[in-house]
Amino acid sequence: MALTIYGDHRLGNCLKVKWTAERLGIDYDWVETPGGAGATRTRQFLRMNPAAQIPTVVLEDGRSLAQSNAICLHLAEGSELIPRDPYWRAKMLEWLFWEQYSHEPYVAGRRYFKLYEGKTDVELDPEIMVRGEQALARMQAWLGATPYLVPDQLTLADIALVAYTRVAHEGGFDLGKYPAVKSWVGRIEAELGLEPAQSG
Amino acid sequence: MALTIYGDHRLGNCLKVKWTAERLGIDYDWVETPGGAGATRTRQFLRMNPAAQIPTVVLEDGRSLAQSNAICLHLAEGSELIPRDPYWRAKMLEWLFWEQYSHEPYVAGRRYFKLYEGKTDVELDPEIMVRGEQALARMQAWLGATPYLVPDQLTLADIALVAYTRVAHEGGFDLGKYPAVKSWVGRIEAELGLEPAQSG
Numbered sequence: 001m002a003l004t005i006y007g008d009h010r011l012g013n014c015l016k017v018k019w020t021a022e023r024l025g026i027d028y029d030w031v032e033t034p035g036g037a038g039a040t041r042t043r044q045f046l047r048m049n050p051a052a053q054i055p056t057v058v059l060e061d062g063r064s065l066a067q068s069n070a071i072c073l074h075l076a077e078g079s080e081l082i083p084r085d086p087y088w089r090a091k092m093l094e095w096l097f098w099e100q101y102s103h104e105p106y107v108a109g110r111r112y113f114k115l116y117e118g119k120t121d122v123e124l125d126p127e128i129m130v131r132g133e134q135a136l137a138r139m140q141a142w143l144g145a146t147p148y149l150v151p152d153q154l155t156l157a158d159i160a161l162v163a164y165t166r167v168a169h170e171g172g173f174d175l176g177k178y179p180a181v182k183s184w185v186g187r188i189e190a191e192l193g194l195e196p197a198q199s200g
Numbered sequence: 201m202a203l204t205i206y207g208d209h210r211l212g213n214c215l216k217v218k219w220t221a222e223r224l225g226i227d228y229d230w231v232e233t234p235g236g237a238g239a240t241r242t243r244q245f246l247r248m249n250p251a252a253q254i255p256t257v258v259l260e261d262g263r264s265l266a267q268s269n270a271i272c273l274h275l276a277e278g279s280e281l282i283p284r285d286p287y288w289r290a291k292m293l294e295w296l297f298w299e300q301y302s303h304e305p306y307v308a309g310r311r312y313f314k315l316y317e318g319k320t321d322v323e324l325d326p327e328i329m330v331r332g333e334q335a336l337a338r339m340q341a342w343l344g345a346t347p348y349l350v351p352d353q354l355t356l357a358d359i360a361l362v363a364y365t366r367v368a369h370e371g372g373f374d375l376g377k378y379p380a381v382k383s384w385v386g387r388i389e390a391e392l393g394l395e396p397a398q399s400g
Contacts, residue, residue, distance in 0.1 A: 050338055050341055050342070051298060051302060051338055053302075059287070061287075063287060065287075065290055065291065065294060066294050066298070067293070067294040067297035067298055067301075068297075069293070069297050070290055070291075070293035070294040070296070070297050071290075073290065073293055074286065074287075074289075074290035074293070077286060086274065086277060087259070087261075087263060087265075087274075089274075090265055090270055090271075090273065090274035091265065091270075093267070093269070093270035093273055093274070094265060094266050094267040094270040096270070096297075097267040097268075097269050097270050097296075097297070097300055098251060098266070098267055100297055100300055100301045101267075101300045101301070101304075101305075102251060102253075104301075105305075138250055138251055141250060142250070
């Protein structure tokens with residue numbers, strides 16, 4: 001029995017897990033499970049993840065695991081996607097927690113409200129845009145000095161943060177204002193073998 | 201030079217780091233740094249943490265680290281606060297990411313708005329209460345069957361989640377509705393040597 005990923009291919013939190021598995025050469029089955037609908041509230045799904053969130057995976061031994069960054073950390077344990085140096089491993093974790101707390105709710109959130117809930121700009125809390133811009137500005141300041149989020153090495157931090165940053169324009173953010181972020185997105189997409197999500 | 205913790209003693213995200221250090225017998229200096237004020241926006245603070253968030257620590261070698269759960273993971277690496285078993289370590293990480301994404305913004309958020317921003321109930325988005333109740337209900341379902349979040353062992357998941365759960369009443373949540381959570385809070389407080397935060 002291979003790894004089974006329950007996820008929505010439109011959502012970066014799910015794609016992170018897919019890309020991590022592919023980078024590590026881990027076989028998986030993908031079960032398309034739309035976010036925001038009833039698919040995560042069935043009795044079968046809630047047995048796997050009572051939090052009713054995607055992605056959720058079922059491991060080879062039949063046990064389940066949730067939270068995109070926890071799944072990626074588990075799959076990548078001992079691999080080159082996690083720094084061996086304790087300090088840089090901790091900095092990678094800092095980026096992963098920051099991503100879920102200070103980046104995803106705004107950069108991914110605004111995209112979700114626009115694309116999947118059909119909200120127009122005037123219906124959206126302006127604070128979401130402010131916080132998203134702050135997140136991108138922080139990345140810009142850091143990525144001006146280093147090619148990866150953890151210097152010298154592609155890690156889970158790049159995989160996690162590229163997932164929604166590369167489609168930030170779909171949430172109304174202009175990566176043209178953040179040139180170091182834009183270059184980094186192109187670099188990580190190339191390393192992961194992804195088609196560029198941004199035009200121009 | 202000992203570990204230096206920049207934190208606000210009123211905030212669970214900062215107390216997590218304090219409790220983890222104390223549990224592990226790590227010496228530290230505490231620099232009281234109020235959240236929500238200008239103290240995290242000075243040039244000196246932003247050099248340590250450009251995200252302007254507390255807690256932030258400066259390690260013994262002078263390097264800085266942020267994000268409460270990343271700091272706790274770094275301090276506790278190799279200790280009994282992190283399961284050795286890879287699956288249970290991953291489940292602990294699942295709880296840590298869930299805490300920051302699905303618990304803290306609501307259970308801690310509502311407390312913060314009420315206590316430190318002086319908001320009244322009618323000024324608060326009702327969705328915050330709904331999401332907070334969902335988080336507590338999820339913990340109730342899990343903790344009915346196990347004394348700790350990761351079975352059989354006190355881990356960082358308990359330390360992280362008890363931090364704001366024990367003061368949930370200050371945000372308007374009634375732990376009386378969640379008896380297994382309430383018992384667990386008392387158990388973890390006792391293990392950490394904390395005065396009970398809830399009366400009755």
